[in-house]
Amino acid sequence: MKLMVIGSGGREHAVIRKLKENPKVKQIFALPGNGGMKNDAVCVDIGAKDIPKIVDFAAKEKIDYAVVTPDDPLVLGCVDALEGKGIPCFGPRSEAAVIEGSKIFSKQLMKKYGIPTARFECFDNCDDALEYLKTAPIPTVVKADGLALGKGVIIAQTRDEAEEAVREMMRGGKFGKSGERVVIEEFLEGPEVSVLAFTDGTSLKPMVSSMDHKRAGDNDTGLNTGGMGTVAPNPYYTKAVADRCMKEIFLPTMAAMNAEGRKFKGCLYFGLMITKDGPKVIEYNCRFGDPETQVVLPLLESDLLDIMMAVTEEKLADTEVKFSDKYACCVIKASKGYPEHYEKGFPLEIPKPVRDKVYVAGAALKFGTLVTNGGRVVGCTAVADTLPEAIEKAYKIADQVHFDNAFCRRDIGKRALQALENA
Numbered sequence: 001m002k003l004m005v006i007g008s009g010g011r012e013h014a015v016i017r018k019l020k021e022n023p024k025v026k027q028i029f030a031l032p033g034n035g036g037m038k039n040d041a042v043c044v045d046i047g048a049k050d051i052p053k054i055v056d057f058a059a060k061e062k063i064d065y066a067v068v069t070p071d072d073p074l075v076l077g078c079v080d081a082l083e084g085k086g087i088p089c090f091g092p093r094s095e096a097a098v099i100e101g102s103k104i105f106s107k108q109l110m111k112k113y114g115i116p117t118a119r120f121e122c123f124d125n126c127d128d129a130l131e132y133l134k135t136a137p138i139p140t141v142v143k144a145d146g147l148a149l150g151k152g153v154i155i156a157q158t159r160d161e162a163e164e165a166v167r168e169m170m171r172g173g174k175f176g177k178s179g180e181r182v183v184i185e186e187f188l189e190g191p192e193v194s195v196l197a198f199t200d201g202t203s204l205k206p207m208v209s210s211m212d213h214k215r216a217g218d219n220d221t222g223l224n225t226g227g228m229g230t231v232a233p234n235p236y237y238t239k240a241v242a243d244r245c246m247k248e249i250f251l252p253t254m255a256a257m258n259a260e261g262r263k264f265k266g267c268l269y270f271g272l273m274i275t276k277d278g279p280k281v282i283e284y285n286c287r288f289g290d291p292e293t294q295v296v297l298p299l300l301e302s303d304l305l306d307i308m309m310a311v312t313e314e315k316l317a318d319t320e321v322k323f324s325d326k327y328a329c330c331v332i333k334a335s336k337g338y339p340e341h342y343e344k345g346f347p348l349e350i351p352k353p354v355r356d357k358v359y360v361a362g363a364a365l366k367f368g369t370l371v372t373n374g375g376r377v378v379g380c381t382a383v384a385d386t387l388p389e390a391i392e393k394a395y396k397i398a399d400q401v402h403f404d405n406a407f408c409r410r411d412i413g414k415r416a417l418q419a420l421e422n423a
């Protein structure tokens with residue numbers, strides 16, 4: 001089979017590596033992919049948002065199956081366009097991807113169907129939002145409605161900070177159209193858990209849980225990033241929590257999307273907070289998480305392509321989705337300055353013995369040399385029988401990958417280890 005994966009990050013690299021395990025797969029194209037994937041896929045210089053070119057390429061190459069991974073093309077209707085040309089795809093259609101594309105949509109969905117989440121108000125007028133903030137409980141959370149590269153959320157510790165965030169988004173155009181409308185919501189406390197789930201609209205099968213580390217610095221300091229590392233499974237996600245999530249959140253979300261005429265088929269990402277009142281939804285994503293995927297897929301024992309195709313064909317109920325009971329840890333090595341300004345173009349050295357453990361996120365080939373080309377450069381993943389071993393192995397790999405100006409958090413998995421010890 002000839003496959004096509006849309007996207008270019010470490011998550012896409014992890015998806016491609018897993019898809020390759022299926023003996024039916026003869027070739028995988030990555031659009032656009034990145035220079036660090038060249039042993040696993042044929043990279044094609046077509047951007048993930050260039051839907052007309054993606055569709056032309058798929059038709060010309062007679063692609064048998066397409067996997068659309070990033071949020072932008074999903075929200076923009078890449079799956080709709082490919083399906084329109086008869087190309088089967090993994091990923092939700094645009095009408096369902098709105099669950100991530102609009103926070104106002106997702107909050108109103110949860111309210112309508114009684115799915116637990118933070119209390120909230122929505123605003124499309126800056127003055128009304130500022131008026132509301134005069135009496136809102138502090139701390140409060142201000143969120144841009146649309147996609148904002150994971151940066152559209154401000155946790156405001158004071159009324160001034162909240163007002164500034166609202167003004168920047170709604171008047172200052174900080175996130176463009178995405179910030180014209182905002183959600184202001186209750187600040188929740190508790191450990192966070194990411195759960196990715198396969199769903200075909202009829203059946204929903206959660207993957208192993210994971211823990212992201214969103215802040216740039218050790219001990220959760222510094223700016224929010226796309227994610228600096230992950231471990232799986234997440235020790236806060238006990239069997240009792242998982243059962244509650246299935247009953248109170250996952251299945252009701254699938255049913256709610258069906259009831260709205262927006263059947264969700266693909267990978268639905270639940271960003272959860274385990275509060276003292278039970279699990280609540282912090283956010284939905286319409287796609288695999290990055291870098292959650294880099295720890296979840298290495299633990300998947302069933303065949304990824306078979307599962308994806310079962311989702312497309314709405315046969316997920318009859319398909320096994322099995323995970324090993326091992327642990328995984330992914331340490332991201334990033335360029336100094338990320339998530340703000342950073343330099344690119346430094347030679348990137350990934351020694352051969354660790355190459356199959358390194359997912360390349362931000363790299364390019366320049367005259368045959370691999371160089372850095374992004375903020376998050378590589379994700380170094382290890383699997384082991386215990387969490388301490390997985391963490392140690394992941395850091396050993398990370399320490400063998402070299403480029404100028406590299407940094408990584410040194411505490412990935414620390415909180416998870418503490419939680420295991422206290423369990």
Ligand code: AMP
Pocket residue numbers: 118141150153155185186187188189192214271282283
């Ligand atoms: P999001 O992009 O919605 O996942 O938000 C980014 C991060 O902000 C989350 O991972 C949480 O750590 C934090 N966050 C979002 N919403 C809330 C909330 N209502 N209360 C506390 N923290 C939040």
Ligand code: GLY
Pocket residue numbers: 150212226227285288289290291292
């Ligand atoms: N790691 C968080 C996300 O993928 O949205």
